[in-house]
Amino acid sequence: MADSGGTDEHDKKDDVERSKSEGKELTKEEKQRLRKEKKQQKKHKEKKDDKASQESGKENKSASSAAAAPQLPTQTVKVVKRLPEHIQVDNPEVLKKLAKKLERQQTPVHGATIKIPLRSDYGYKVSLFSHLHQYSRKAPLTQQLSIPSTVIHPAVVRLGLQYSQGIVAGSNARSVALLHAFKQVIRDYTTPPNEELSRDLVNKLKPYISFLNQCRPLSASMGNAIKFVKKEISNIPTQCKEEEAKSKILNCIEWYINDKIILAAKAIAASAIEKISDEDVILVYGCSSLVNHILFEAFEKRRKFRVIVVDSRPRLEGREALRRLVQRGISCTYVLISAVSYILPEVSKVFLGAHALLANGYVMSRVGTSQIALVAKAFNVPVLVCCETYKFCERVQTDSFVSNELDDPDDLIVTRKGKTHLENWQEVPSLGLLNLVYDVTPPDFVDLVITELGMIPCTSVPVVLRVKNVDQ
Amino acid sequence: MELQAVLMAAGGGSRMTDLIYNTPKPLLPVGNKPLMWYPLNLLERVGFEEVIVITTKEVQKMMSSDPKMKLDVKMKLDVVCIQEDGDMGTADALRHIQQKIKSDVLVVSCDLITDVALHEVVDLFRAHNATLAMLMSKAHEFTETVPGQKGKKKTAEQRDFVGVDPSGKRLLFMANEADLEDGLSIRKSIIKKHPRMHIKTGLVDAHLYCLKKEVVDFLAENKSISSIRGELVPYLVRKQFSKTANRQKMKDESEDQTQKKNDDSTNQELLIASRDESLLQLAQERSCWNDHHGDMSEAYHGGKLRCYVHILDQGLCYRVNTLAAYIEANRLAPKLFEEPAVHPSAVISEKCQMGSDSMIGALCQIADKTSIKRSTIGNSTTVKEKVKVTNSIVMHGVTIEEGCNIQGSVICSNAIIGRGADLKYCLVGNGQRIESEAERTNEVIVGTDQLMEI
Numbered sequence: 001m002a003d004s005g006g007t008d009e010h011d012k013k014d015d016v017e018r019s020k021s022e023g024k025e026l027t028k029e030e031k032q033r034l035r036k037e038k039k040q041q042k043k044h045k046e047k048k049d050d051k052a053s054q055e056s057g058k059e060n061k062s063a064s065s066a067a068a069a070p071q072l073p074t075q076t077v078k079v080v081k082r083l084p085e086h087i088q089v090d091n092p093e094v095l096k097k098l099a100k101k102l103e104r105q106q107t108p109v110h111g112a113t114i115k116i117p118l119r120s121d122y123g124y125k126v127s128l129f130s131h132l133h134q135y136s137r138k139a140p141l142t143q144q145l146s147i148p149s150t151v152i153h154p155a156v157v158r159l160g161l162q163y164s165q166g167i168v169a170g171s172n173a174r175s176v177a178l179l180h181a182f183k184q185v186i187r188d189y190t191t192p193p194n195e196e197l198s199r200d201l202v203n204k205l206k207p208y209i210s211f212l213n214q215c216r217p218l219s220a221s222m223g224n225a226i227k228f229v230k231k232e233i234s235n236i237p238t239q240c241k242e243e244e245a246k247s248k249i250l251n252c253i254e255w256y257i258n259d260k261i262i263l264a265a266k267a268i269a270a271s272a273i274e275k276i277s278d279e280d281v282i283l284v285y286g287c288s289s290l291v292n293h294i295l296f297e298a299f300e301k302r303r304k305f306r307v308i309v310v311d312s313r314p315r316l317e318g319r320e321a322l323r324r325l326v327q328r329g330i331s332c333t334y335v336l337i338s339a340v341s342y343i344l345p346e347v348s349k350v351f352l353g354a355h356a357l358l359a360n361g362y363v364m365s366r367v368g369t370s371q372i373a374l375v376a377k378a379f380n381v382p383v384l385v386c387c388e389t390y391k392f393c394e395r396v397q398t399d400s401f402v403s404n405e406l407d408d409p410d411d412l413i414v415t416r417k418g419k420t421h422l423e424n425w426q427e428v429p430s431l432g433l434l435n436l437v438y439d440v441t442p443p444d445f446v447d448l449v450i451t452e453l454g455m456i457p458c459t460s461v462p463v464v465l466r467v468k469n470v471d472q
Numbered sequence: 473m474e475l476q477a478v479l480m481a482a483g484g485g486s487r488m489t490d491l492i493y494n495t496p497k498p499l500l501p502v503g504n505k506p507l508m509w510y511p512l513n514l515l516e517r518v519g520f521e522e523v524i525v526i527t528t529k530e531v532q533k534m535m536s537s538d539p540k541m542k543l544d545v546k547m548k549l550d551v552v553c554i555q556e557d558g559d560m561g562t563a564d565a566l567r568h569i570q571q572k573i574k575s576d577v578l579v580v581s582c583d584l585i586t587d588v589a590l591h592e593v594v595d596l597f598r599a600h601n602a603t604l605a606m607l608m609s610k611a612h613e614f615t616e617t618v619p620g621q622k623g624k625k626k627t628a629e630q631r632d633f634v635g636v637d638p639s640g641k642r643l644l645f646m647a648n649e650a651d652l653e654d655g656l657s658i659r660k661s662i663i664k665k666h667p668r669m670h671i672k673t674g675l676v677d678a679h680l681y682c683l684k685k686e687v688v689d690f691l692a693e694n695k696s697i698s699s700i701r702g703e704l705v706p707y708l709v710r711k712q713f714s715k716t717a718n719r720q721k722m723k724d725e726s727e728d729q730t731q732k733k734n735d736d737s738t739n740q741e742l743l744i745a746s747r748d749e750s751l752l753q754l755a756q757e758r759s760c761w762n763d764h765h766g767d768m769s770e771a772y773h774g775g776k777l778r779c780y781v782h783i784l785d786q787g788l789c790y791r792v793n794t795l796a797a798y799i800e801a802n803r804l805a806p807k808l809f810e811e812p813a814v815h816p817s818a819v820i821s822e823k824c825q826m827g828s829d830s831m832i833g834a835l836c837q838i839a840d841k842t843s844i845k846r847s848t849i850g851n852s853t854t855v856k857e858k859v860k861v862t863n864s865i866v867m868h869g870v871t872i873e874e875g876c877n878i879q880g881s882v883i884c885s886n887a888i889i890g891r892g893a894d895l896k897y898c899l900v901g902n903g904q905r906i907e908s909e910a911e912r913t914n915e916v917i918v919g920t921d922q923l924m925e926i
Contacts (some may be wrong), residue, residue, distance in 0.1 A: 140591070140595060142591045142594075142595055142598075143589065143591055145519075145591075146518060146519020146520075147474075147475060147518040147519050147520060147578075147590055147591060147594055148473060148474045148475040148476075148477075148519065148520055148521075149474055150473075150519075150521075154473075154474035154598075157474075157598060158598045158599065158601075161595055161598050161599040162599055165599055166761055167599060167600070167759070167761050168755060168756075168759045168761070169759055169760055169761050170758055170759050170760045172758040173755045173756070173757075173758035173759035173760075174759075176751060176754050176755040176758060177751075177752075177755040177759075179751070180751040180752060180755060183751075257751070257754075262754075286760070287760030288760075289757070289758040289759075289760070317760045319762075319765055320760045320761070320762050321760070323762070323768060326768070327768050
């Protein structure tokens with residue numbers, strides 16, 4: 001709580017300073033807030049000293065507890081900080097709790113309750129990341145499910161499979177696919193007698209979400225989409241008839257996709273195109289659907305530019321980006337990330353996509369992005385991150401270790417000329433394969449974030465979050 | 473509901489006529505359980521609760537009446553009878569039950585014995601939104617000597633040519649040697665899209681298919697297709713790359729209402745139609761995944777019809793449609809279930825030597841000084857003293873008198889082997905009586921009424 005309170009205060013200070021510098025008078029509310037915060041600060045400083053001695057050496061990422069617990073800065077009650085479960089995999093008690101939670105989330109089918117299966121970890125985990133889950137693609141969760149899946153809706157099973165095999169990858173694609181699956185679930189849903197749709201449907205969705213979480217950890221965009229859907233469902237008035245309620249929810253989901261994803265992409269493309277001038281050399285990394293969309297639109301508007309696609313193993317997503325760009329007729333160059341410092345002198349700007357934007361201004365994106373931003377900074381090349389606002393997240397992170405995703409380590413194994421050298425990597429005791437998926441880029445390396453609300457600096461993310469909360 | 477299981481149990485067993493004279497193929501005992509039990513057990517283990525069984529009236533009668541053929545499955549069996557004499561292929565049977573099919577189907581043949589992890593096949597079907605997903609396995613050489621076979625018979629069986637992509641999952645080409653006149657010709661459109669193809673010939677089709685509901689509807693319109701394996705599957709595999717399918721897609725996008733039913737109906741049915749197609753399209757566009765690399769086309773080359781195959785490398789997978797397969801299956805079937813090799817109700821005397829890989833059925837009576845090795849003895853069989861049974865299959869209700877020596881043979885139900893008989897590699901038909909002190913080697917002993925009329 002203290003941290004988020006700190007950041008709140010920090011950005012409010014920014015706000016205040018900005019409004020001061022702009023010559024506007026501090027509004028009454030802002031003055032009041034300043035006063036309150038100063039009081040809080042004193043109290044929290046006392047509490048912090050107590051807490052620092054009590055807590056173990058783990059860093060307190062209060063993001064989840066901040067998101068979970070209601071934000072009442074004036075409360076001086078001691079809050080027990082809880083770390084999210086998905087980053088405590090090496091703690092056996094937490095695993096037991098997770099197993100129990102899955103049991104509790106059973107869906108009653110034909111009178112019997114069947115629980116969602118628990119996916120087990122695979123292979124040796126590098127010690128620095130042993131607190132995260134690491135699954136194998138060859139052991140899908142569907143092994144433990146019955147074939148005509150009655151426990152979990154077939155659309156959700158299909159979605160989970162597509163996530164774990166990487167057929168649906170990229171945060172926009174995952175969110176859209178998730179909402180599509182939810183639409184099918186809601187269409188096939190019937191309210192059991194003596195139950196209310198608003199409460200029962202949310203309970204029905206919980207086991208599906210745990211199932212999807214086990215297939216592949218949920219992304220920030222998916223989390224926000226789920227929060228939206230749950231809110232919409234619980235806001236259904238009780239006297240509403242089932243058909244009407246269902247069509248209402250389906251329309252809301254349609255609206256969300258249209259507004260937050262499709263229209264947002266259009267708006268971002270419109271503002272980003274202003275930043276692209278003729279004879280530009282643009283560097284992109286991996287395959288970001290938003291950045292690709294911007295480049296397509298810019299090409300339609302007849303801007304003359306060329307693109308350098310940087311790619312990295314093991315995913316090699318840049319190949320797909322390259323294919324899409326070249327298909328449209330954009331002239332491209334393709335390099336691997338190891339050559340980025342060689343190619344950067346040619347580059348005039350860097351466009352990066354984001355998986356999520358964190359509340360302290362850090363950009364969470366595919367592993368390698370922070371590398372590119374760092375090198376670009378060294379070469380004084382402007383870095384622009386394009387991100388829709390629905391990917392903004394209230395979490396706070398300053399490094400890539402605490403909360404990340406470990407992909408299947410067998411992806412790193414490659415067979416060349418018939419020889420697979422790493423085939424028996426599990427037998428070598430001192431060898432661990434690490435396949436990270438995400439990393440965080442500090443806001444110092446990012447010059448501009450292009451969202452549908454406009455072009456903002458990285459540090460204004462909390463402002464946007466605040467504005468969104470007020471709106472809703 | 474996601475998948476409906478359909479068990480095809482009306483097949484003739486044309487390659488093992490001697491065995492099926494009295495017992496229809498689905499009820500042939502393998503490891504003292506009827507052949508139908510194995511696919512039903514597979515479906516039950518995986519979690520199916522209902523199965524539609526397509527069979528003949530005879531089999532249905534025997535299933536319900538004969539206590540020895542009791543099928544102890546807990547699933548609900550919806551038995552659909554079809555005419556036995558009619559030339560009904562498997563696709564015709566599917567057409568027959570079209571009204572019952574409300575979702576995608578999983579078609580299994582009654583003679584399949586396998587321990588495959590079924591989720592591998594179904595996952596291909598689900599994840600790639602495939603039209604067809606099937607199971608194939610590497611063919612095993614049958615090592616046991618088959619009774620009645622004179623010398624090494626050159627298997628003049630028609631080979632199947634199966635073409636898969638480098639990942640081994642996508643089915644690109646399927647043809648039987650009989651259909652290929654001069655040689656194997658592969659269309660340019662296939663090679664353009666999949667420049668690398670592995671063609672395999674040593675594969676056995678397990679006759680386990682996951683089909684989309686649209687395919688069943690398509691079958692209802694196209695009455696010319698009568699066999700799933702022989703006609704439908706090659707047709708679907710060919711249609712993946714047909715130009716008309718892609719052209720049809722573009723036509724659909726431009727004209728929303730196509731009133732013509734003649735040619736469109738054949739292709740329209742195959743196009744995977746789902747509500748919210750636009751959302752799925754959007755998700756696929758935004759996703760940075762492609763199933764192939766090196767050319768300019770999108771995932772799946774934009775094709776909506778996809779066929780997948782799961783090739784089983786290790787594990788049990790047999791289709792019991794020949795005598796050799798039947799014998800092999802009897803050897804290996806006990807591994808599939810954990811019931812004790814000796815049925816508790818069998819009466820076995822203490823001086824009997826029984827190998828660990830033998831199976832004794834219910835209500836058997838085995839007398840002293842007998843030796844039973846690597847054999848399967850059916851229910852209610854009587855084996856008298858000093859009998860040696862090695863490597864054989866003895867079905868239900870057989871009486872084996874004293875002093876017999878049975879080696880490598882198959883004795884069908886209700887046969888009587890006289891005392892002192894010596895049978896090596898013989899097939900004794902149903903209800904036959906072997907006289908005492910007979911010595912037969914490598915013969916098929918059936919009644920005159922079982923012999924075919926020329």
